[in-house]
Amino acid sequence: MTEHFKSLEKNTAYWGVPWEEAYGYAQAVQVGNEIYVSGQLSHDSNGNLIAPAELDQNGKPRDFxxxxxxxxxxxxxxxxxxxxxxxxxxxxxxxTLYVLDVDAAFAVAGKVRKAAYGAERPQCASNLIGVSRLAMPPQLIEIACKAVLVPKATA
Incomplete structure (x- = not known):
């Protein structure tokens, strides 16, 4: 017996940066009350990297x-x-924070996360994972997340 499933209704968001087209993906996808956000980088609205790491002769970050x-x-x-x-x-x-240097990330993550979330103890599960490289060589960090929308109460 073959089961037939209805297609998911998806709402997507894009930055309009070149790598979306090249790789072929959405920056974020909403399905029902859940939002899945692809790994984000530090770039401006035009796709220019903010605070890119200086690279060595091998194209790897020189410092963090x-x-x-x-x-x-x-x-x-x-x-x-x-x-x-x-x-x-x-x-x-x-x-989930993907970082090239775990020590460098831990040195700043506490204060940056607390400021971003506006709380001493942000109420979300968090993973910090060291990786060997990210999509763009000058990037030191990429952050992906899942968010949940709460329906507004009706009167």
């Missing part, structure tokens, strides 16, 4: 001193994308 600036800009991008769905960082239930 721009981790804090990249992390702040990345959380700003997350907040902007979530806003397109009527959500805020307060709707985030889980986040």
């Amino acid at each position: 001193s721009t981790m804090e600036a990249q992390m702040r800009a990345t959380y700003e991008n997350l907040a902007t994308l979530l806003g397109r769905f009527g959500a805020t960082l307060d709707n985030v239930v889980e986040e």
